């Protein structure tokens with residue numbers, strides 16, 4: 049890393065616009081703004097409406113403030129997205145904002161990378177260092193030598209603006225580790241990324257591995273439970289007995305990797321017994337005849353062998369599902385990064401829904417965030433990018449949307465310099481040191497970088513390996529861009545002033561853009577100006593949105609919906625896949641299986657944590673169990689293991705030690721661990737030393753169609769440590 053003073057930087061002619069003085073961009077005066085909307089009294093006490101960010105669901109929050117401090121978070125009962133509900137993580141958000149480990153000043157590394165030695169720096173110096181290094185890398189190696197990566201969040205739009213204005217094609221998101229298979233399958237079948245779901249009137253739900261009672265998506269989890277209370281039947285498919293299984297009428301403990309076989313057999317029953325909606329299929333789909341011709345081999349008896357679920361159960365569920373149609377829903381799932389056949393599983397689920405004609409009843413046209421009603425600041429066009437992307441999109445993965453990418457491949461190709469060498473990495477609120485499979489390789493990729501900068505609220509594991517850390521204000525201290533959803537705009541607004549020197553991402557990206565000579569791409573004076581420019585075409589005032597946490601937008605023209613596939617219909621047979629030489633109709637692909645003495649390594653969600661981001665939260669830790677690896681009681685006994693034994697878990701790429709939880713709630717051929725533990729950063733004083741990380745064990749396998757990672761294809765041995 050090169051360090052230099054701002055004076056040096058300016059002398060070197062970095063970016064004339066960088067002369068902008070830090071501090072011109074005044075932080076919002078929270079109390080004043082809230083007083084104007086009547087949310088606080090003259091003493092600054094009251095309740096301010098904002099939006100949760102303890103996960104990506106964005107529920108409405110009422111933050112109780114007293115004397116300039118936030119003292120309690122409640123659900124906002126008027127909020128139409130979450131109707132007053134906050135999950136445990138949402139209620140614990142205070143402890144993230146007041147985390148004693150918050151990074152509250154820009155930091156510059158002084159020790160070896162990964163040693164955790166930093167010095168405090170002013171914003172001017174820290175931003176100058178980041179900008180100078182980014183400009184040097186661009187000058188010497190081209191903009192493609194700089195990798196950008198970020199989580200999914202509301203300020204991501206300006207992160208992407210920075211990336212595109214800088215001119216790098218290299219964009220890493222977490223999505224290939226999560227839901228690429230689902231999104232690409234929806235695109236191939238429906239021509240849309242994600243159809244909506246409705247539980248209103250639903251009578252039958254097949255839920256494949258979507259543990260909604262623990263992977264809490266507040267409003268959806270609530271409506272699912274309401275539907276069960278109203279009498280809807282839930283069939284839940286998972287090798288583990290999760291809390292969602294506890295709510296289901298039936299739990300099918302399926303063999304991992306065989307969800308595709310099960311859904312092919314459901315389709316077989318529905319077609320062979322003529323239980324499909326012939327009118328809907330004829331009018332709105334293509335490729336039914338080819339599917340009917342190929343599905344005969346996938347009988348319930350065939351699937352029973354693969355899945356371990358009795359043929360009569362498979363047949364009965366298919367019959368019950370079609371009897372309930374159109375008030376039946378085969379849920380697409382969410383984290384569908386399980387096996388390389390997960391893409392075909394997702395295709396089979398979309399087709400199952402199409403066959404019973406539940407479109408417009410339980411399965412809805414996409415809506416939401418893409419709403420065009422809001423405006424945005426003006427900006428010039430982006431420079432043309434000719435360099436290939438390191439993650440192989442689209443030259444190796446033609447169907448993967450650019451904004452999804454293939455993160456594990458990006459990391460692997462950084463190591464291989466394929467097709468060229470990367471030199472810098474700019475990371476915003478993301479923790480690849482924890483999230484990408486085979487952590488050893490991620491640390492090697494960090495070591496290859498000339499320069500790494502991160503933007504984060506706390507010293508996460510990736511910040512720990514960075515050269516500069518830029519402290520972002522927490523979600524209770526800042527504005528983010530407004531979120532459009534349907535005909536409403538939702539706001540995240542500060543309820544307290546930012547602590548220390550923390551700043552909003554909108555501020556940070558603008559400041560950096562100015563220093564990179566890209567000021568024209570950031571034409572907003574401050575955060576409020578940004579939001580006002582968003583609202584300009586709507587006639588809605590910022591005060592209106594602030595007052596309730598959301599505002600109705602003027603009604604636009606009703607969208608005429610059409611399936612955006614080449615045929616304009618639901619493609620049971622995908623012409624796009626056929627042209628590229630892939631199976632155009634879902635066909636069985638045998639997944640790899642563990643050898644004798646090995647187990648499938650499963651990972652999933654715990655209701656008290658969000659991915660890799662919340663483990664340092666003192667309130668959540670207080671109520672979280674020590675993370676242990678689950679093993680079936682019979683298997684444990686056969687292996688001479690007992691509850692709480694310290695065990696060594698070994699995969700092809702790594703080894704961890706962790707305590708054992710002996711349980712009946714998992715198949716005998718699987719073990720399970722909750723991800724997000726095993727932090728490397730000693731700057732996380734609560735989370736450091738707690739549990740182990742699945743990323744030390746996971747091997748990277750990529751599905752060639754969707755680019756999705758196959759997390760459950762890692763097999764492990766377990767022995768007493």
Ligand code: SF4
Nearest residue numbers: 100103106107135138
């Ligand atoms: Fe916050 Fe929970 Fe809602 Fe996520 S589901 S936004 S953590 S309250």
